[in-house]
Amino acid sequence: MKKDRQYQPTESELEILQVLWKKGSGTVREVHEVLEAQKETGYTTTLKTMQIMTEKGLLSRDTRHRTHIYFPELSREDCQQHFLNKMLDGLFDGSAGRLVMGALDNKKINREELDAIREYLKQFEHPSS
Amino acid sequence: MKKDRQYQPTESELEILQVLWKKGSGTVREVHEVLEAQKETGYTTTLKTMQIMTEKGLLSRDTRHRTHIYFPELSREDCQQHFLNKMLDGLFDGSAGRLVMGALDNKKINREELDAIREYLKQFEHPSS
DNA sequence: TATTTGCTACGAAATGTTTCGTATATCAAT
């Protein structure tokens, strides 16, 4: 019943969440090393951002040891849904069908993904009639 | 060949673009009246934002008369693709299939939309083999 | 013509986000 009362991550915050979603958890150093490989950025920048995210409730952390360990508090799935909803409302007139078709146009989709989508569609068949 | 060299709209800018996409074009007053119905906001705020958007190339305008008329310079479709790509990269590991499935979960999709999607999928059939 | 109304221009405050320098503490190694 509550769900969407969560803070929505900014661009930078999203980059950090992505790392933590993949790893499950991580230290500032670990997260920073991934980010550093993608873009020019300083260690304390990553640190500060992760601290702010913790204040906001996007992350939690274990501070029992000198090196803190961070955990995502917003799930990837909830985040995906949040942004999908936003796009839906803001750009696709609320039509999920249009969004899906837009996504299909967007990138090359391989045979397996297409099959998976077709399979997935079956579950939306009228179950009774 | 150039395409994506366009500036990406912010949240507020998107709201304005939406109005203009629907109407095709409009004055500040017209846009503002729509926005005002959605949220508390001042006229000069809308005006200023539209002026900035014009500087950025997101809008153009006809200034021949006292009351300027604004036109979107970024198409809805390009904007959709831009944000879909962003979500794809940032949240779905680049997998359009996952994004599509996430979107299918997201909102109730009616029978017609489902059919349209299935129909749409056909065009991705192996065209040659 | 004088007043009111409605428009644009523009500066700048308010707010939000990102970046980084510096202080300080802890641990490891000499």
Place this chain on the structure above:
DNA sequence: ATTGATATACGAAACATTTCGTAGCAAATA
């Protein structure tokens, strides 16, 4: 114990975005 490497905390600058007040001009109206 001293030094060096590595942590966190934190303030504040640098940027970006949003909001709004005010000035000035043009059109409509009294």
